[in-house]
Amino acid sequence: MLIRPSLTDQRIIDCLHTDYGIDVSTLIFLHLGADVNASVYEAQALNQSSYFVKLKRGHHHDISLTIIDLLEKAGVQQIIPPFKTIHGQLSQRIDGFTIIVYPFIHAQNGFNRVLTDEQWLMLGRTLRKIHDIDVPASIQHQLRREAYSPEWREMVKSIYIYIETQPITDEIALKLLIFMKEHSSIIHTIINKAEQLAKIVSNESSTFVLCHSDIHAGNVLVNGNNTFYIIDWDEPIMAPKEHDLMFIGGGVGNVWNDLREEKIFYQGYGETKVNKRMLSYYRCERIVRDIAEFCENLLLATIGGEDRLQSYKHFIAMFEPRGVVDIACKNEEN
Numbered sequence: 001m002l003i004r005p006s007l008t009d010q011r012i013i014d015c016l017h018t019d020y021g022i023d024v025s026t027l028i029f030l031h032l033g034a035d036v037n038a039s040v041y042e043a044q045a046l047n048q049s050s051y052f053v054k055l056k057r058g059h060h061h062d063i064s065l066t067i068i069d070l071l072e073k074a075g076v077q078q079i080i081p082p083f084k085t086i087h088g089q090l091s092q093r094i095d096g097f098t099i100i101v102y103p104f105i106h107a108q109n110g111f112n113r114v115l116t117d118e119q120w121l122m123l124g125r126t127l128r129k130i131h132d133i134d135v136p137a138s139i140q141h142q143l144r145r146e147a148y149s150p151e152w153r154e155m156v157k158s159i160y161i162y163i164e165t166q167p168i169t170d171e172i173a174l175k176l177l178i179f180m181k182e183h184s185s186i187i188h189t190i191i192n193k194a195e196q197l198a199k200i201v202s203n204e205s206s207t208f209v210l211c212h213s214d215i216h217a218g219n220v221l222v223n224g225n226n227t228f229y230i231i232d233w234d235e236p237i238m239a240p241k242e243h244d245l246m247f248i249g250g251g252v253g254n255v256w257n258d259l260r261e262e263k264i265f266y267q268g269y270g271e272t273k274v275n276k277r278m279l280s281y282y283r284c285e286r287i288v289r290d291i292a293e294f295c296e297n298l299l300l301a302t303i304g305g306e307d308r309l310q311s312y313k314h315f316i317a318m319f320e321p322r323g324v325v326d327i328a329c330k331n332e333e334n
Contacts, residue, residue: 004029005039005055007097012053016043019085019092020101022051031307038234042104050104051083055097062098063142064233065090067210074133078126080105080229105229110217111253117264119228123220124268126230131209131241143210146239148202148281152289153191159295160184168299172308176298179316186319187291190284190328197281206240206278213237215244216252242275246282251327254317283328287318 009027016022026044041053056062069090071079083101085092091100115123135143163177180187212219212230219232237243248265251257266272294315298308319325 005097007055007095011094012041012055015092015094015099016101020083021086052102052104054100057097059093059098062091062100063236065100066139066142067233067236070133070135070139071130076126076129078228078230080231105221105223107221107223110220111255113222115222116226119222119226120261120264121268122228124265127244128269133210135210135238140238144237146208146237146243148198150195150198152285152292153194155292156187156191156288159299163299170302172312173299175312176295176315183319186325190287190325194281194284194288197277197284201278201281206275208238209241211237211239211241211243213243216247217255218253240275240278242278243282245274246279246286250283251322251324254320254323257322257327280328283324287324287328290318
């Protein structure tokens with residue numbers, strides 16, 4: 001969330017003191033993330049330690065904590081486990097929110113820092129280790145399971161109906177409307193390709209594994225010691241491994257689109273047969289989902305201030321050479 005929540009800073013500071021034993025000197029709101037139900041802060045303590053504080057609206061069970069605990073027990077080191085409260089809990093309820101506290105990692109993400117060959121190898125080994133985890137049935141029941149839903153495709157189709165019938169006056173929304181119309185052909189090609197592939201792959205026999213589901217460069221952090229971490233486990237899913245593998249070489253954010261890096265990753269991942277149709281489906285479906293979410297934020301709403309222009313720039317970047325659209329359209333199916 002890019003806008004402060006209703007909870008006061010002092011209330012958060014008091015919670016960190018009472019429930020975590022952290023004496024905060026400064027609480028800094030961070031303008032990060034796209035989740036409208038989550039806000040993040042850096043809490044600087046009197047003892048000079050820094051903490052990453054995540055505030056989520058509601059008191060629902062956080063599956064990400066369950067998965068991080070599972071990964072830690074499985075020996076996956078490239079994660080950031082949260083601190084426990086003084087009562088041994090992984091999160092703390094506060095008014096209408098839930099607080100989760102992590103160590104603050106001073107690092108750059110993969111959009112701002114090119115991974116070394118060794119890091120690509122390690123990313124491959126780490127993702128293979130995650131995919132090989134035998135997830136207990138009790139946890140699988142809590143996870144989403146791939147269903148090849150047409151939800152996002154139908155949403156983008158409905159958006160085209162909307163822009164033809166509804167007056168739009170917001171400057172950024174108008175820019176997006178013009179871009180959507182100019183690129184209508186390629187967008188509908190992606191939608192149709194995703195639909196066709198969904199029918200095919202949903203009838204294929206595929207092993208479902210634990211997938212991060214959003215393992216793009218922005219969710220890989222590299223610190224000053226060249227140690228990397230996989231973050232943002234908010235949407236894990238049981239799905240074919242290609243749900244994660246599609247990001248390697250997929251060009252999200254116009255990075256991770258280098259064939260040499262992709263080859264090094266698979267050296268680390270190890271011998272495996274990649275279903276090219278499945279890979280193509282996930283790349284097309286991801287584009288459709290991103291289009292739907294950008295349109296929802298920019299066409300169907302007017303909040304966001306200066307962030308709206310940045311979001312628009314991210315949207316049009318998807319259509320640049322070696323970006324996600326270019327790669328998805330050129331991807332060969334087997």
